[in-house]
Amino acid sequence: MGFVPMSSCLVRRFGFQLVCVLVFGMAWAVVAPSLVDGGQIPHRSRKRGTPSAPWTVTIIESKSKNGGHIMDDEWRRVAQAMGHKATVVGYDFLDNPSNLDRTDVLIVASALLPLERARVGAISRFLKNRGGVYLQTEYKVNFPGNVAYQKLVSYFGGSISWGNELSGDLQPVKVVGDIGRAPQKVEPLTYFWWGLDAKGSGLSPFLLGNKGQEVGWNFCAGSRPLMTTTDQDWIKDASQHETSEALMKNIIDALARPCRR
Numbered sequence: 001m002g003f004v005p006m007s008s009c010l011v012r013r014f015g016f017q018l019v020c021v022l023v024f025g026m027a028w029a030v031v032a033p034s035l036v037d038g039g040q041i042p043h044r045s046r047k048r049g050t051p052s053a054p055w056t057v058t059i060i061e062s063k064s065k066n067g068g069h070i071m072d073d074e075w076r077r078v079a080q081a082m083g084h085k086a087t088v089v090g091y092d093f094l095d096n097p098s099n100l101d102r103t104d105v106l107i108v109a110s111a112l113l114p115l116e117r118a119r120v121g122a123i124s125r126f127l128k129n130r131g132g133v134y135l136q137t138e139y140k141v142n143f144p145g146n147v148a149y150q151k152l153v154s155y156f157g158g159s160i161s162w163g164n165e166l167s168g169d170l171q172p173v174k175v176v177g178d179i180g181r182a183p184q185k186v187e188p189l190t191y192f193w194w195g196l197d198a199k200g201s202g203l204s205p206f207l208l209g210n211k212g213q214e215v216g217w218n219f220c221a222g223s224r225p226l227m228t229t230t231d232q233d234w235i236k237d238a239s240q241h242e243t244s245e246a247l248m249k250n251i252i253d254a255l256a257r258p259c260r261r
Helices: 006-010 071-081 091-095 117-129 144-155 242-255
Strands: 016-023 026-033 056-060 085-089 105-108 132-135 159-169 193-201 203-208 214-221 224-229
Touching: 056 071, 056 091, 071 085, 071 242, 091 117, 105 117, 105 242, 117 132, 117 144, 117 214, 117 224, 132 144, 132 242, 144 159, 144 214, 144 224, 159 214, 193 203, 193 214, 224 242
Parallel strands: 056 085, 056 105, 105 132, 132 224
Antiparallel strands: 016 026, 159 193, 203 214, 214 224
């Protein structure tokens, strides 16, 4: 903290913002990191363990753009089959970040629906203070889910560079690492329609296409997982593929727990 001219209170540089307080007629400033949404001083991260089950799973809907995109229904069905409380809500649910204060797991079920800057900020706040996030991406780098995932990874100190569009059915898709073993072993996915590979820092791949392409990752955002896969069709059709349901269950389980390091 230090003395600055009052005019300096409007300056933002290098991802920080000056927050001014008037004390005895003089302006004092503290430097605080700015949020993804640029609107608030971020809440201090809380060290939070695994919540007691059943968990509250909040799913951001996927059908408003295309009624056949039933990923939200599939996530809810699988979470409820695990014994958890799962609810599908609209995108406006993210307009008030405090709506997520009783959520343990957040799933953004569509890669195609827009995520405005303030809503990405609400997701970052949730990752800091509450739990893990599955954010759907797809085979196009400019889809809203891809843009949001890249922003969040960068905000939490990592990086991701999208690579090549992968056409056709990429199965068998191997499930590797902890996500393929716990709490149940997951055999290779038998359906994965198109995708996008990527590389970056801080990313832990857990899905490998039929030629070894990385198409699903976990990123540790502070102490909480931020997960994605670059195809939503394997989820949309999960009721027809036993391995898809098994992976969805493992993802939900991982999202409710601190990152495994």
